[in-house]
Amino acid sequence: xxxxxxxxxxxxxxxxxxxxxxxxxxxxxxxxxxxxxxxxxxxxxxxxxxxxxxxxxxxxxxxxxxxxxxxxxxxxxxxxxxxxxxxxxxxxxxxxxxxxxxxxxxxxxxxxxxxxxxxxxxxxxxxxxxxxxxxxxxxxxxxxxxxxxxxxxxxxxxxxxxxxxxxxxxxxxxxxxxxxxxxxxxxxxxxxxxxxxxxxxxxxxxxxxxxxxxxxxxxxxxxxxxxxxxxxxxxxxxxxxxxxxxxxxxxxxxxxxxxxxxxxxxxxxxxxxxxxxxxxxxxxxxxxxxxxxxxxxxxxxxxxxxxxxxxxxxxxxxxxxxxxxxxxxxxxxxxxxxxxxxxxxxxxxxxxxxxxxxx
Amino acid sequence: xxxxxxxxxxxxxxxxxxxxxxxxxxxxxxxxxxxxxxxxxxxxxxxxxxxxxxxxxxxxxxxxxxxxxxxxxxxxxxxxxxxxxxxxxxxxxxxxxxxxxxxxxxxxxxxxxxxxxxxxxxxxxxxxxxxxxxxxxxxxxxxxxxxxxxxxxxxxxxxxxxxxxxxxxxxxxxxxxxxxxxxxxxxxxxxxxxxxxxxxxxxxxxxxxxxxxxxxxxxxxxxxxxxxxxxxxxxxxxxxxxxxxxxxxxxxxxxxxxxxxxxxxxxxxxxxxxxxxxxxxxxxxxxxxxxxxxxxxxxxxxxxxxxxxxxxxxxxxxxxxxxxxxxxxxxxxxxxxxxxxxxxxxxxxxxxxxxxxxx
Numbered sequence: 263x264x265x266x267x268x269x270x271x272x273x274x275x276x277x278x279x280x281x282x283x284x285x286x287x288x289x290x291x292x293x294x295x296x297x298x299x300x301x302x303x304x305x306x307x308x309x310x311x312x313x314x315x316x317x318x319x320x321x322x323x324x325x326x327x328x329x330x331x332x333x334x335x336x337x338x339x340x341x342x343x344x345x346x347x348x349x350x351x352x353x354x355x356x357x358x359x360x361x362x363x364x365x366x367x368x369x370x371x372x373x374x375x376x377x378x379x380x381x382x383x384x385x386x387x388x389x390x391x392x393x394x395x396x397x398x399x400x401x402x403x404x405x406x407x408x409x410x411x412x413x414x415x416x417x418x419x420x421x422x423x424x425x426x427x428x429x430x431x432x433x434x435x436x437x438x439x440x441x442x443x444x445x446x447x448x449x450x451x452x453x454x455x456x457x458x459x460x461x462x463x464x465x466x467x468x469x470x471x472x473x474x475x476x477x478x479x480x481x482x483x484x485x486x487x488x489x490x491x492x493x494x495x496x497x498x499x500x501x502x503x504x505x506x507x508x509x510x511x512x513x514x515x516x517x518x519x520x521x522x523x524x525x526x527x528x529x530x531x532x533x534x535x536x537x538x539x540x541x542x543x544x545x546x547x548x549x550x551x552x553x554x555x556x557x558x559x560x561x562x563x564x565x566x567x568x569x570x571x572x573x574x575x576x577x578x579x580x581x582x583x584x585x586x587x588x589x590x591x592x593x594x595x596x597x598x599x600x601x602x603x604x605x606x607x608x609x610x611x612x613x614x615x616x617x618x619x620x621x
Numbered sequence: 622x623x624x625x626x627x628x629x630x631x632x633x634x635x636x637x638x639x640x641x642x643x644x645x646x647x648x649x650x651x652x653x654x655x656x657x658x659x660x661x662x663x664x665x666x667x668x669x670x671x672x673x674x675x676x677x678x679x680x681x682x683x684x685x686x687x688x689x690x691x692x693x694x695x696x697x698x699x700x701x702x703x704x705x706x707x708x709x710x711x712x713x714x715x716x717x718x719x720x721x722x723x724x725x726x727x728x729x730x731x732x733x734x735x736x737x738x739x740x741x742x743x744x745x746x747x748x749x750x751x752x753x754x755x756x757x758x759x760x761x762x763x764x765x766x767x768x769x770x771x772x773x774x775x776x777x778x779x780x781x782x783x784x785x786x787x788x789x790x791x792x793x794x795x796x797x798x799x800x801x802x803x804x805x806x807x808x809x810x811x812x813x814x815x816x817x818x819x820x821x822x823x824x825x826x827x828x829x830x831x832x833x834x835x836x837x838x839x840x841x842x843x844x845x846x847x848x849x850x851x852x853x854x855x856x857x858x859x860x861x862x863x864x865x866x867x868x869x870x871x872x873x874x875x876x877x878x879x880x881x882x883x884x885x886x887x888x889x890x891x892x893x894x895x896x897x898x899x900x901x902x903x904x905x906x907x908x909x910x911x912x913x914x915x916x917x918x919x920x921x922x923x924x925x926x927x928x929x930x931x932x933x934x935x936x937x938x939x940x941x942x943x944x945x946x947x948x949x950x951x952x953x954x955x956x957x958x959x960x961x962x963x964x965x966x967x968x969x970x971x972x973x974x975x976x977x978x979x980x
Binding site: 381 | 632633635641667678687690711712714715718719736737739740762766767769770771802877878879880881883886888890891893894895898899900906919921922923924926936937938949952953954955956977980
């Protein structure tokens with residue numbers, strides 16, 4: 263364990279802890295799978311938001327990174343000279359953002375996505391006089407019903423529009439599928455790819471993603487790049503899906519018991535401002551390590567309520583470590599995470615460079 | 622409207638907007654109620670996290686402010702010389718925090734709460750040699766089942782312990798009741814106050830709180846101070862409870878439509894990193910102003926999904942304004958809010974001084 267009793271005692275709570283040794287193991291585990299299946303790996307940094315973690319992913323073999331927002335990408339590019347190839351899986355809309363995208367594209371290799379002619383027109387107007395064409399993917403809806411075109415023929419239409427648009431080049435197809443949708447991904451993407459190629463337009467990349475299904479990524483062999491995010495830290499949602507075990511969870515929340523108002527109830531100093539209200543379909547707001555009998559049944563902003571099936575067995579001042587439901591949103595709550603492992607002598611506070619980057 | 626079409630167009634999204642004119646009206650409305658009913662007002666700053674808003678509350682007649690955490694209190698005291706009287710409604714536990722509390726108490730008047738002997742012992746050990754005694758309230762559980770002693774006799778025991786403890790003085794009784802619990806508050810607090818006074822210990826203050834029930838605060842006449850938080854901004858949860866109307870909501874989220882992938886569906890650039898996953902018992906994640914037909918039925922971190930009962934009638938690039946379910950947690954997501962009104966010529970970005978202050 264990268265964090266030992268001594269180092270934990272010195273940390274004020276609530277605190278978000280990251281065990282770099284576990285993160286490294288998680289990175290290597292999926293990189294091995296990707297290598298074995300000839301998948302190019304482009305991890306989504308929304309989970310850690312840390313340039314140093316992105317470097318660990320690149321060093322292990324990732325071909326680049328994925329960001330969701332422009333401002334996230336800027337923070338990552340500013341934070342590491344190793345980050346020079348970023349796919350932004352977002353429709354960039356509006357003059358302010360388009361100008362920032364153009365400036366960013368002059369510093370690093372950046373690709374974006376589009377799922378409408380309106381988005382393509384905005385990108386083209388911005389890059390028409392650029393030295394290098396902007397790579398634009400078509401986002402496809404393979405069942406998640408968020409963004410993305412709804413049919414292969416709609417994908418063909420947009421791919422053609424991109425290929426013709428001044429300043430742009432067609433980068434490929436991208437999807438964020440629901441869990442266990444390999445068959446749907448394979449069908450949609452194969453059809454779209456064949457139809458686009460039949461028009462004489464190459465499809466350089468087919469990009470899919472998501473940690474829950476990552477060990478099945480190769481079951482949609484049309485996929486050439488994969489963008490997992492949460493796999494670097496893992497969380498309670500992934501343990502509940504059987505994707506990993508508690509020992510694979512690199513991110514935990516350290517909290518202190520501040521009240522034991524009843525024999526079966528205790529209150530900790532981590533609430534929704536640390537653990538967040540994300541349930542991801544689960545009951546309760548996190549798992550107290552070593553205490554399967556406890557559920558975190560209620561959060562307010564600064565209080566977490568722990569209830570046990572038996573005596574709670576905690577006293578004021580005790581510390582607990584919690585695996586949150588969803589690691590990605592927890593790193594967005596804090597300016598700094600406490601990291602240990604990876605040869606560090608003592609735990610260190612690392613600023614979460616891309617926290618709060620929503621623009 | 623403090624924000625007009627022109628000023629909104631210039632703001633990049635997603636953005637958290639605060640209308641200071643509406644906030645001022647909300648502050649005055651409840652201050653009037655408090656004055657009429659001889660309640661001292663001590664607003665909870667967890668909603669706005671802004672020293673300037675606390676000053677507006679103090680100028681209107683508040684006797685001081687409430688903070689939940691030590692680090693919040695430090696941020697508020699640093700941000701305004703008008704903030705000199707703070708009740709921290711939290712059990713302060715652990716040497717690091719106790720030392721910070723002692724330093725803070727040397728700068729401003731600060732009171733805290735306790736609901737166990739352990740907490741009282743820690744406070745007493747820290748303040749035993751202080752120049753001035755620390756005011757400590759006993760937190761009482763009047764039905765919310767979070768922190769607090771469970772009976773008036775337990776409150777007497779702790780009040781007596783505080784009164785005897787070196788460095789401390791008994792500040793009064795404090796509760797965070799559930800909604801519509803005026804009768805329970807009156808009963809618990811009256812019993813506890815009478816029993817404590819019978820031991821010769823004065824009970825200077827009985828403090829209650831919560832915006833949902835604030836217009837019924839006087840129905841528990843034992844209450845001498847009240848600590849509403851959300852009333853300054855209001856939100857969808859309070860509109861749904863009938864406490865206010867949409868026009869009384871000072872905080873809104875401005876978002877841009879980035880995708881319209883189906884006739885009844887649109888996707889905006891505000892997700893759980895802006896609106897948060899807080900449901901507060903509601904269906905959906907916010908109210909789109911002027912569009913009762915739309916529900917925000919799904920959030921991921923950077924996407925909000927809007928679905929309509931009919932045609933969505935939105936196109937890529939359109940802007941929407943959203944009243945979030947819970948205003949307090951939204952201000953914790955952003956480093957800055959965009960404010961307008963109160964005589965400002967143009968909207969201004971204000972740093973959210975106490976954002977992320979969880980320690």
